Amino acid sequence: MTAPDLECRALTKRFAPDAPPAVDGVGFSVPSGSFFSILGPSGCGKTTIMRMVAGFLEPSGGDILIRGRSVLSVPPNKRPVNMVFQHLALFPMMNVAENIGYGLRRRGTSKPEIARKVGDVLERIGLPEIGTRRVDELSGGQKQRVAIARCMVLDPDVLLLDEPLGALDLKLREHMKVELKALQAAFGTTFVYITHDQSEALVMSDAVAVMNRGRFEQIGSAQDLYYRPQTPFVAGFVGDSNRWRGRVTRVDGESLELQTDGGLTLRAARNGRAIAAGDRAEVFVRPEAIHPARDAAALEGCANMLRGEVSTLLFNGAASRVRVRPEGAGADTEIEVALPQSGAFAGLARGDDVWIGWTDAQAGAFAAAAAE
Amino acid sequence: MIPSIPRNGALRAAYTAYVVLFFVYLALPLTVVAAFAFNDSQFPSLPWEGFTLAWFFGAERPMIGVFHERPILRALGTSGFVGLCVAALSVAVGTCNAFLFNRYEFRGKGLLYVLMLLPLVVPGIVLGISILVFSSRVANTAWDLAQWDIQALRPGLLLVVLGQFSFITTITTLVIAARLQKFDRTLEEAALNLGANRLTAVRTVTIPYLMPALVGAFVVGFLMSFENFNTTLMLVGSDAPLTIAMFDRLKEGSTPLLNAVSLLLMVGSSLLALLMIAFQRRA
Amino acid sequence: MTGTSARLGFVLLLAPAALWLTLLIVIPHIDLFLVSLRERIGVGQYTTSFANYGTFLDEPLYLMTFARTAIMSVLATALTLLIGFPVAYYIAKLARGRTRSVLFLLCLVPFWVSELVRTFGWMILLRETGLVSSLLQWAGLAAGPVELLYNDAAIMVGLVYTSMLFMVVPLITTLDSLDDAVIEAGYDLGGSAPSILREIVIPHAMPGIVSGCIVVFMLSLGNYLTPIMLGGKDSLWFTELIYSQFILRFNWELGAAFGFVLLLLSSVIVWGTLRLTGQTLRETMG
Numbered sequence: 001m002t003a004p005d006l007e008c009r010a011l012t013k014r015f016a017p018d019a020p021p022a023v024d025g026v027g028f029s030v031p032s033g034s035f036f037s038i039l040g041p042s043g044c045g046k047t048t049i050m051r052m053v054a055g056f057l058e059p060s061g062g063d064i065l066i067r068g069r070s071v072l073s074v075p076p077n078k079r080p081v082n083m084v085f086q087h088l089a090l091f092p093m094m095n096v097a098e099n100i101g102y103g104l105r106r107r108g109t110s111k112p113e114i115a116r117k118v119g120d121v122l123e124r125i126g127l128p129e130i131g132t133r134r135v136d137e138l139s140g141g142q143k144q145r146v147a148i149a150r151c152m153v154l155d156p157d158v159l160l161l162d163e164p165l166g167a168l169d170l171k172l173r174e175h176m177k178v179e180l181k182a183l184q185a186a187f188g189t190t191f192v193y194i195t196h197d198q199s200e201a202l203v204m205s206d207a208v209a210v211m212n213r214g215r216f217e218q219i220g221s222a223q224d225l226y227y228r229p230q231t232p233f234v235a236g237f238v239g240d241s242n243r244w245r246g247r248v249t250r251v252d253g254e255s256l257e258l259q260t261d262g263g264l265t266l267r268a269a270r271n272g273r274a275i276a277a278g279d280r281a282e283v284f285v286r287p288e289a290i291h292p293a294r295d296a297a298a299l300e301g302c303a304n305m306l307r308g309e310v311s312t313l314l315f316n317g318a319a320s321r322v323r324v325r326p327e328g329a330g331a332d333t334e335i336e337v338a339l340p341q342s343g344a345f346a347g348l349a350r351g352d353d354v355w356i357g358w359t360d361a362q363a364g365a366f367a368a369a370a371a372e
Numbered sequence: 373m374i375p376s377i378p379r380n381g382a383l384r385a386a387y388t389a390y391v392v393l394f395f396v397y398l399a400l401p402l403t404v405v406a407a408f409a410f411n412d413s414q415f416p417s418l419p420w421e422g423f424t425l426a427w428f429f430g431a432e433r434p435m436i437g438v439f440h441e442r443p444i445l446r447a448l449g450t451s452g453f454v455g456l457c458v459a460a461l462s463v464a465v466g467t468c469n470a471f472l473f474n475r476y477e478f479r480g481k482g483l484l485y486v487l488m489l490l491p492l493v494v495p496g497i498v499l500g501i502s503i504l505v506f507s508s509r510v511a512n513t514a515w516d517l518a519q520w521d522i523q524a525l526r527p528g529l530l531l532v533v534l535g536q537f538s539f540i541t542t543i544t545t546l547v548i549a550a551r552l553q554k555f556d557r558t559l560e561e562a563a564l565n566l567g568a569n570r571l572t573a574v575r576t577v578t579i580p581y582l583m584p585a586l587v588g589a590f591v592v593g594f595l596m597s598f599e600n601f602n603t604t605l606m607l608v609g610s611d612a613p614l615t616i617a618m619f620d621r622l623k624e625g626s627t628p629l630l631n632a633v634s635l636l637l638m639v640g641s642s643l644l645a646l647l648m649i650a651f652q653r654r655a
Numbered sequence: 656m657t658g659t660s661a662r663l664g665f666v667l668l669l670a671p672a673a674l675w676l677t678l679l680i681v682i683p684h685i686d687l688f689l690v691s692l693r694e695r696i697g698v699g700q701y702t703t704s705f706a707n708y709g710t711f712l713d714e715p716l717y718l719m720t721f722a723r724t725a726i727m728s729v730l731a732t733a734l735t736l737l738i739g740f741p742v743a744y745y746i747a748k749l750a751r752g753r754t755r756s757v758l759f760l761l762c763l764v765p766f767w768v769s770e771l772v773r774t775f776g777w778m779i780l781l782r783e784t785g786l787v788s789s790l791l792q793w794a795g796l797a798a799g800p801v802e803l804l805y806n807d808a809a810i811m812v813g814l815v816y817t818s819m820l821f822m823v824v825p826l827i828t829t830l831d832s833l834d835d836a837v838i839e840a841g842y843d844l845g846g847s848a849p850s851i852l853r854e855i856v857i858p859h860a861m862p863g864i865v866s867g868c869i870v871v872f873m874l875s876l877g878n879y880l881t882p883i884m885l886g887g888k889d890s891l892w893f894t895e896l897i898y899s900q901f902i903l904r905f906n907w908e909l910g911a912a913f914g915f916v917l918l919l920l921s922s923v924i925v926w927g928t929l930r931l932t933g934q935t936l937r938e939t940m941g
Binding site for chain 1: 843
C-alpha cells in the first residue's frame with residue numbers, strides 16, 4: 001500500500017501556553033489524487049492547519065507527513081507542497097510568465113525549459129496568450145487560474161488552497177467551483193482546500209472534514225455529511241435545518257419521542273447514539289424532508305404530522321420555501337418547509353391552512369451538549 | 373525574512389544587534405548634547421567636572437545660563453514668531469491647495485501639481501538666493517522709479533518667513549491633501565441633503581474631519597521653520613532666529629550653554645510632537 | 656450650486672497657489688537665471704553673457720568643489736540606503752504591534768531637533784577632546800588625543816545621520832504595503848532569502864527607494880552646516896561657494912551662476928533617476 005500524499009497525526013498548535021489550542025490533536029490522511037476540503041467557520045483553526053502544512057507555522061505537537069516522510073524539519077521553500085493564497089499573492093512586479101516561471105527559476109531550470117513549461121501550463125489552464133500580460137490586467141478568474149498554474153508548474157505532491165474563491169463575486173465563484181474541480185481532475189494532483197463556504201466544499205471535494213474549535217467534527221463524503229451527520233455541529237453547519245431542543249420522553253429502539261421547549265411533541269431517530277428517556281436532546285430536520293399537504297390523509301406514513309398556518313412565503317424559484325407556524329406551539333416556533341418542485345403548492349399563500357409531516361428517520365436526534 | 377519563515381538563530385541575533393546598533397547611532401549625538409548641558413565646565417567635553425544647572429539658571433560670568441542670556445532668548449523669540457507665521461500661512465495656503473487639487477478638474481492641473489512639488493527638489497540655499505535676488509530687484513526698482521525704499525524687501529524677517537513658507541507649503545499641502553483624499557464625499561452630500569449650504573457643509577463636516585491633518589501640518593510646519601537653516605541663512609537680516617544665532621556662537625567656540633539650549637529645544641519639540649500624536653489619537 | 660459661484664470658488668482656491676508658485680518659485684528662479692547672465696563691465700554697467708559660467712568652468716577650484724560635492728552626495732545617498740534599508744525592513748516586516756510603533760517613533764525623534772544640534776552632537780563626539788577620542792585613549796587604543804573631526808569621513812557620518820529619516824520613512828511605507836503573503840508565496844515556490852529580496856522585495860520597494868534617494872541626495876547636495884562644521888578647512892562644499900559669493904564677496908552674478916549650476920545638477924540627477932527607474936515625480940513625491 002502506498003503512503004497517502006498528506007497525513008497529519010495528532011497535529012496541535014497553541015499560540016500561547018494558557019490559551020486553548022487553535023488546532024487540537026487533528027489527524028487525517030489524504031489519498032493521492034483526491035480533493036480534500038476542510039470546512040469550518042472562521043476562526044476554527046483551518047488556516048492554522050494549512051499554514052503548518054505549508055511550513056509557515058511550527059506545530060506545537062504532532063506530525064505532518066508527505067508521501068510517508070515527516071516534513072517538520074523541512075523549511076517552506078523546500079517542502080513539496082505549494083499553496084494558493086487567500087488573496088492569491090501573485091507577484092505584482094512580474095508579468096504572468098515570470099510569475100509562473102518563478103519557482104522553476106529557483107530550481108535552476110534552463111531558460112528554454114522554463115519557457116516550454118510555462119507555455120504548457122498556460123495552455124492547460126486555457127490561457128495560452130497571456131504570458132506577457134501584467135498581473136493587474138487580469139480578470140479575477142484569470143488571476144485565479146494563474147495562481148494555480150504558478151504552483152502546478154512545479155508539480156507539487158500536494159496543492160494547498162486557502163479560500164481562494166473568497167474574493168470573487170457570486171457568479172464567478174459558482175463558475176470557478178466547477179472549473180477548479182475540472183482542473184484538479186486534469187492535473188491529477190492532490191488538492192487540500194479550506195473554506196468556510198459549504199457549497200464550495202460539498203461540490204468539489206472527494207472528502208470533507210468539518211472543523212470546529214480546533215477539532216475535526218467529522219470526516220466523510222459530501223453525502224455523509226449531509227445525510228448522516230454525526231454531531232449536532234455538523235448537522236447544524238452543513239445545509240439548512242429546522243432545529244429543536246427539548247427533553248426525551250420515551251425511547252423505543254432507534255426511535256424516540258421528544259417534548260420540545262416550544263411545546264411540540266416530535267418523533268426522531270437516534271441512529272445508534274446513546275440517548276435515554278429524560279435526557280436533553282436536539283433534533284434536526286431538513287426543510288426538504290418535510291412534506292406539505294392539503295390534508296392529513298396525504299401524509300400517511302409520516303411519524304410526525306402537524307397542522308399549521310403559512311406565516312411567510314419565501315419564493316426563490318426551484319428553491320422556494322414556506323415558513324409554517326404549527327397549531328398549539330409558541331409564537332416563535334416556525335418550521336421551514338421546502339416546496340416540492342412539481343409546483344403542486346405554487347398557489348400557497350400567507351395565512352393558508354396547511355398540513356406538514358416527516359418520517360422519524362429523517363429527524364436526527366443528538367444528545368444536547370452538557371453545557372446546555 | 374518575515375516571522376512566519378523559520379530563520380537561523382545566529383542570523384536573527386545578528387540582525388537584531390544591527391538594529392540595536394542603528395538606534396544607538398541615532399541616539400548618541402543627542403544624548404551627548406543633552407548630557408553635557410549639565411557639566412560643570414567651560415567646555416562640552418570630558419572630563420566630567422560635576423553636575424550643575426548653572427548653564428540653565430546661572431546669572432554670573434563665566435557661567436551665564438540660558439535664562440539669563442538675552443541674545444539667545446531674543447533669538448528664541450524670533451524663531452517662535454517666524455515659526456508661527458510660517459505655520460499659519462502654510463497651513464492656510466496648503467488647505468486651499470488640497471481642496472483645489474481634490475475638488476477641481478482644470479487644464480494644467482498636472483503641470484500645477486508638479487510645479488507645487490518642485491520646492492522639495494530645489495536645494496534650500498538656491499531657494500534662498502533666488503528669493504533674495506528677486507526681492508532686491510523689486511526693492512531696487514521701487515527705489516529707482518519712485519525713490520521709495522521698501523525695507524521689508526531687504527534681508528530680514530519678512531524674507532525669512534517668505535523663504536521658509538515657499539517650501540513648507542508643499543509639505544503642508546501634501547499632508548492635508550492625503551487626508552482629504554480619504555474623505556468620503558457622500559458625507560458632504562448628506563450634509564447638503566440635510567439642509568446645509570456648500571460652505572456650511574465644508575465648515576461643519578469636512579474641516580472637522582481634516583482637523584488632525586491641519587494640526588499635524590501646523591506642528592510640522594512650525595518645527596520645520598524652527599529648524600530651518602539653509603534658506604534662512606541667505607535671507608536673514610539683523611534679527612537672527614535661533615539656529616543662525618547658535619551657528620554664529622558655535623563658530624566662535626562651543627560652551628555648554630549651547631548644550632543647554634539644545635536640550636531645551638529637544639524637550640520642546642518632543643513635547644510638541646507628543647501633543648500632536650495625542651491629538652491625532654483622539655481624533 | 657450655480658456656475659458662477661463654482662467659478663468664484665475655483666478662482667479663490669487657485670489664487671493662493673498661483674501667487675505662491677509664481678512670486679516665490681517661478682519668477683525668482685527666472686530672475687536668478689537672468690542675474691547669472693549679467694557680466695559686470697564697469698561700475699554699475701552690465702552686459703548679458705555667459706561669462707559667469709565661463710568663470711565657473713575655467714577655475715579648477717570651482718569645478719573640483721562641484722565634482723566633489725556631487726560625488727560625496729551620491730556616496731552619502733548610497734550609504735544611507737544601505738544602512739537604512741535593513742532597519743526599515745525590520746520595522747516594516749519583523750517588528751509587531753507596540754514594538755513597531757515605538758521603533759518607528761524612535762526613528763523620527765532625532766529629526767524633531769534642528770540639524771545644528773545634531774551636528775553639534777557629532778562635534779562633541781568626534782573632536783580631539785571629544786568622547787570617542789577619550790574612549791580610545793582610555794581603552795589603550797590610542798596614545799594621545801585623536802582628531803576624528805575635520806575630514807571627509809566625518810562629513811559622511813554627519814550627512815548620513817542627517818538624512819536617515821528621509822530614507823527610512825518612505826522605505827517603511829512601501830515595505831509595509833508589501834503583503835506578507837507575497838513573501839510567503841515566494842518561499843512556498845522555492846525561493847531563498849536572497850532571491851526573494853532581489854526579485855520581490857526590492858522591486859516592490861523601488862518607489863520608496865527612489866523617493867528616499869532623491870530626497871537624501873538633494874539634502875546632501877544642498878547641505879551647508881554639516882560640511883562646514885564637520886569638514887576640514889580645505890574640504891570645500893559647493894554651497895559654501897554660493898554663500899561666500901553672495902554674502903562675503905557680494906558677487907551676486909557669480910553666486911547666481913553657481914546656484915543655477917547646482918540647481919541644474921540636482922534637476923538632472925532627479926530627472927535621470929526617475930527616468931531610469933520609470934517613475935514620475937508625482938508618484939514619488941506626492
